[in-house]
Amino acid sequence: METLEQIKKRIEAAVPGAKIDIVNNGSPSAQHSLKIDNEHARDVARFLRDDPALRFDFCSNVTGVDWLDRVIKKTVKTKQVVDGVEKDVDLTSEEKIPGYLEAVYHLFSIAHKHGPVIIRMQTGRANAQLSSLTPIWRSAELQEREIFDLYGIKFEGHPDLRRILMWDEFEDFPMRKDYRPPDDFEWEPTPHDDVLERAKQHYPARPTETELKPS
Amino acid sequence: MSATSSQELEQAPPRMSSRLEGELMEVSLGPQHPSTHGVFRMNVALEGEIVRKLKPVFGYLHRNHEQIGESAGYLQAMPYTDRLDYFCSMTNNWAYALSVEKLAGIEVPERAEYLRIILAELTRLQNHTSLLGFLLSDMGAWGTPLMYAFREREKILDLFESLSGARMMCDYMRFGGCRVDANDDWIAGAKKIVDLFPKFLDEFEDLILQNEIVIARTQHVGKLSPELAISAGITGPMLRASGVNYDIRKIDKYGFYPRFKFRVPLGDHGDTYDRLMMRALEMRESLSILQQAFAQIQPGPVMNPKVKIRAFKPPVGEAYGRIEAPKGELGFYLISDGSANPYRYRVRPPSFINLTILEDMCLGHTVADVMVILGSIDIVMGEVDR
Structure with missing residues (x-):
């Protein structure tokens, strides 16, 4: 091939x-x-x-x-003059990749x-x-x-x-990686209007970005 | 089917035509139907008894296997693969182990490879045997063939139980080898069963496959052209029944299959009878592979000692590994982000994708034929719905 x-x-x-x-x-x-x-x-x-x-x-x-949104950290070693002395300094650059x-x-x-x-x-x-x-x-x-x-x-x-x-x-x-299941599957929406209405309270909000990051 | 018979089938039965011309009746076949092999539903539109439309409905057994696999560690997913196609847990284990081995570049000891081939071929034997039993049961040969088939299957399941501790949920393979070694008594016992198996096959073929009713019910029923089969991603015995020579054991040369001599049986017509015969012929080839494996297997380690299977962390990357499972191409697609659980864990289930062309095969046939065609696809809902 x-x-x-x-x-x-x-x-x-x-x-x-x-x-x-x-x-x-x-x-x-x-x-x-x-x-x-x-x-x-x-x-x-x-x-x-x-x-x-x-x-x-x-x-x-x-x-x-x-x-999901990712941040890739790159570390590059460069030489910089700090206080008149040349030193090895790690420069970290961050590249943000949207999800x-x-x-x-x-x-x-x-x-x-x-x-x-x-x-x-x-x-x-x-x-x-x-x-x-x-x-x-x-x-x-x-x-x-x-x-x-x-x-x-x-x-x-x-x-x-x-x-x-x-x-x-x-x-x-x-x-999807940010999916949160409802707290009560009994309240999964069915075609009935009243159940649909009551189901809403059991659906969690989508997590924010900081919540998704592993600590 | 031939051109003439297809035209005959396209016409509605004469007695009904006056009343039902242009009228379709929608019927839901399943999910609780004994011939759907689990909780599988088909919405069919019928004209008299002829199927004019068919839409498969999935998901009654859906538990999001893939998400559970992503939240579990690499080793933890291994016993869970047993639950995919619960008839063939050994091949499921092998496909998953193979993918992880590709992902991390692990080598497998020689004896473990032989054991894997022995177990995979035994799995193929018991899967095809029970499929033939189920298929005949669908056709109305109630009880006897299924019981004959299950008698043989039970012997193989006893072998699995004595080796792994479980009849069906074996959880036997690991990445880098197999969990426990098989002793000489087990090999001798397996050889005894394999030696006696052709006798059962001869008897079964004499009794069933030459049977007039079986031939009448299966020949020219559910024909599948090779072009459509390839385009629709059909794999396994179903593809080969349509005459396409594609066996992953020969193509990918995974495991030690290149060391074995075996033929790939091919069908001519791609109808249900060919699919039935394909299973019977494949069992003969599996028996030949097994006999060669018993002659070749040597003592040795069954686990690669370098692999730390607990808290296993493969390098960043992805891999797709596939094997020829009894039902078709079973593949696992894994993406690793370097952590202890896979970032993406995807199962390529053969019986799910083989259902793509169910409607094409069933159109123009009667409801009774739909059950036979579905039976010949060989589905297991644990794998279809995941």
Whole structure:
């Protein structure tokens, strides 16, 4: 199989305007992935499926990942002159990464028996929306519904986007990292108006950012 | 189905057509239905007895397995994987262990790999046996085949119990090996069961698979084309029944499978009969793998001593590991942030994704056929709903 760099170059040549980044994976599994942009997602996916050398006809696993706001601290050692004496000083810089939701697709090729190639798409946590790849790979149908149900990513172009594991009246997205279950599941909303009204008091407010940080 | 028979099926039964033309009746099949293999519901729209629409409804057994896995440590999630597909806890353990091993770069001792293959193939035997029993029970062969199948399954479950302490919730494998070693008596006992198994298979095939009623109920029912099967992510015996040669044991070469000689049976038509036969043929291959494993296994350690499985902290990164479970591709996708519990713990359940094309296979068939088609997919709700 071609390396990810080669695949990236081929995609960029075939799909004009597509922005592809290689996301490195530090673990010994060395399963690096391609981050693709939302706009050209379906074209890139179609290329990966139909290109005769790649032929990723089998989309095995589709899943969501929730990333909260993160602060990455970098420490750089520099030399500074303090009181006329040169000293080694640690300079820490903080990079703030706003939270995002991610959809990850694991692709294999049954025709050429290679893989996996991992593609991922990112979207903001509020108003999360991505283009659905179900028209390309039918296997994403139930799995994208599951992501919609548990993570709240709306998949544009999905033929039948409904809740799948939770019940239709359920409001929150349980797999998000800031999900707090209601204190009393007896008061989960049902279609009845009076129960809906009374259920409200059992729903906790979403936690603030400081509450989420591990102490 | 052939072109002519599909046209025949597309027409409503003549006696009913005057009354029900254009009228569909919505019926909810399940969740408390003996043929849905658990709490699974299908909303079907019927024209007479012919299915015109079918929407599967999930979630009655949903307990958010993935979230529980994320709040538990790496080792704590291991016994919980037993509860996914409670027929095949050994392969669930293996898939999870394999993913963690990929994530942290752990090596497994040789004897442990052999034990894993022995247990996985025994699991495949008992899963396929009980599937055949259930499927025949769905078709109306009430009692006898299921009891025959469960008699054989019980022998294998006794083996699991003597090794791990539990019949079904085995919790046997660990990342870096297996929990306890199997002694020579256990290997001898397992070999005895495997030696006697072909006799049961011969008897079962003679009794059932040549049966006229079975053939009438399953051939040309629920046909699945290879193109649709690949696109819909169907894996396992169901994919191979459609004639697609894709067995992860051969493709990924995980464990010590390259050391074994076995064939991958393939179907021609992709109908329910092929899916039924696929299980019977796969059991023969599993028996051959088991015999080779008993001949090759050598004494040695079963646990990699370098792995500290308690308070286990893999390096930052992610890994997707998959194995050929009896029902299809079982994968675990793990993201580690360097802490003691996985940041993301995702199960790729084969029987859930195999249900994607349930509607496509059932359209134009009768309600009685829907039960047979569903039975041939081989679902377990513990895995579908997670």
